[in-house]
Amino acid sequence: MSAFEDDLRAAVGRMRDVGRTWLRPLGEEADRLGRPIPPDHEFFTMLVREGVMRRGLTPGGSERRTVRNVVVGEEGAYWDRGALVTLPGPGLGGAPVRKMGTPEQRERFLAPFRSEDRPRWAAFAMTEPGAGSDVARIAMRADRDGDEWVLNGQKMYSSNSGRADWVVVFATVDPSAGRNGHRAFVVERDRPGFVFLRNEAKMGVRAYETSSFVLEDCRLPADNLLGGDAYYEGRANRGFGGAMETFNATRPIVAVHAVGIARSALDHARAFVDTEFPAHATRRRRRALERLVEIRRGIEQGRRLCIRAAELVDAGRPNALEASVAKLYCPPVALAAIRTAQDVVGDAGVRRDRFLEKLTRDVKMLDIGEGTQQIQRRVIARHIVGADVVR
Template identity: 35%
Template sequence: MNLETPKKFAGLKHQAHQVAANYFRPISRKYDKAEHAYPKELDLLAALLDGMNAGSPDAIGATSASKRGAAKSLEEGVKNGGNLSALLGVMELCWGDVGLLLAMPRQGLGNAAIAAVANDEQLQRFSGTWAAMAITEPGTGSDSAAIRTTARKDGDHYVLNGEKIFVTSGERADSVVVWATLDKALGRAAIKSFVVEHGTPGMSVTRLEKKLGIKASDTASISFSDCRVPAANLLGNPEVDVQKGFAGVMETFDNTRPLVAGMAIGVAKASLDRTRELLKDTFRFDYAKPLLAVNHAEATLYRLEAEWEAARLLTLKAAWMADNKQPNSKEASIAKAKAGRVANEVTLKCVELAGALGYGEDELLEKWARDSKILDIFEGTQQIQLLIVARRLLGKSSSELK
């Protein structure tokens, strides 16, 4: 694995950084204060991204996060593809604003889910849709396998019943990728994902959450009451494979968890950059000196930078493995766990290092500290990621290690 950014992605990365600096940052505080107000400025940007990505196998958005078309083995040659390009773009855009990225049309985690598991016909049919992802339910916590929303086959349709909470872009998106079980008795193996379009009878948004951070993004609760969904909207294989178990639908996370880790990398980098700028007249930033020879605040900043770099490299590795069709479930969870924890620590410590400046609304440091918390929670909490890593290392199943 080459640790340098592939040359073919340099232009995309530069463009994403320019968007973050000149488009996201100027409106960041505006939509932090206007929770639930849709950022109209994103419509033009989303259209530009759609144009940039049209016909490109290495697009910058969530729709390129897939193992489809990945190199099957290193003998076929190393591939730097859609997962890596999506990750690099997410890192740069979240250097600008996490909430605005999550509010971006057609760049949601639901789009990444479709890209990860949809068949070729579904990819074409859902091209251009803006998809949210609905997994979490009341009382299930972080256990995705405990899903109680049901999907009952009825002719050419499935009938969905249940409730989903904490759905990012749940109100604004065109459709929602809903996780539901075909048969509770079969456990994890029967859980499938369905694309449900807004306006489908029986689907209704019941509540919008007020949140600590990422306020530019709407977070909704959605109920399904005898909601009829075309059978063709079941993503991937409709057959229940008990041997494969939960692995089919969980493939989504192999692609989306590195992206969430990339969001954490981006906001942490923003905090480090701004803190260095604020302290440039106080610190000399002499990396040749040992930590014991500099003051505590300076040593703290150096340690945070090292932690950030470790998280960045782990995240790049997880995306690179997906591009090269290598099993990356463990690495995706390692990256998500490391990056989520590091982002929380970095953003809070940067507020502390900047003192009164970091705590006030004159600086974005306090906003980034609030925004970063969710990145250690959604797509699987820190604790869940560590549990997944332990299972992979020890060769234990979910029933053997809880």
């Protein structure tokens, strides 16, 4: 076995321990109470105490980082996808800083995440009330004023932004220019003009907050423009392109969360079969197990698609098609797995199996976030036939 595989196995083992002890119970509690895990929860304090901010939750290096995040992410989502997303770290905000930021910006914004004082989060904000799938329509304005930028507008559905130290905010210098006007800024939460609006009430994945905020004449030093002016010179749509590259890198990780959820439904149904249909009840048992095999096939295939899309990211090769295929394939696998598990559990499902009901609500978000299923179809169609045929 290679050193990378050894490292991965250890990382998955560590995630399994954290998942069993913390993610599952905290996710179920957040679902019951309808509120995210508080940022000052002892779980996060424990992670800081154990040095997780400095060395990460799971041991190991940065080799094949995306593949690693996919494999470990599946395990985390198996225990609870909502609680997984609350783990401290730069999260979705980290990807654009790594991809678009200058070396100085990477150090300035990411180094504090390695300090040991407290848990820290960052966030990513593209979506607006008038711009979801069609990100070219973002209306958050960015105007230059001497050495500063002034941002005005509203963002919504930004995950973890309620507790983030900073948020990567996509804005436009010229709304009439569509995607060519896009710029990415790091906005610190304590800047005057950053007004938190609310946490949205979600049907699932309630352990993390998804929030709306407004920027009102929010002034930023020129240095908070990701990549600096030079990054956007020469290629008009570089800001938009940076966001798309971010999505291509994160889609396989989000897609594999559906694989983890599917596996969770499978194990739940399997445990039910073992308890309710012991070996001597052969016919019912065999029929139930045959149905579970169908779930297994989707899980294996979905995992492979995610790993393939992640391998391309790590190799620095284009992966837009593979990332969208993975993101299109996996959430329906999880939904089908939960439905099959509900059938197998039978009247217990009708009586209200809280766990499967929660998974049904949790997985729905994966159809929407990081590009809806329709948007993935459009991306795939464009790659296959070279035209935007899906309307």
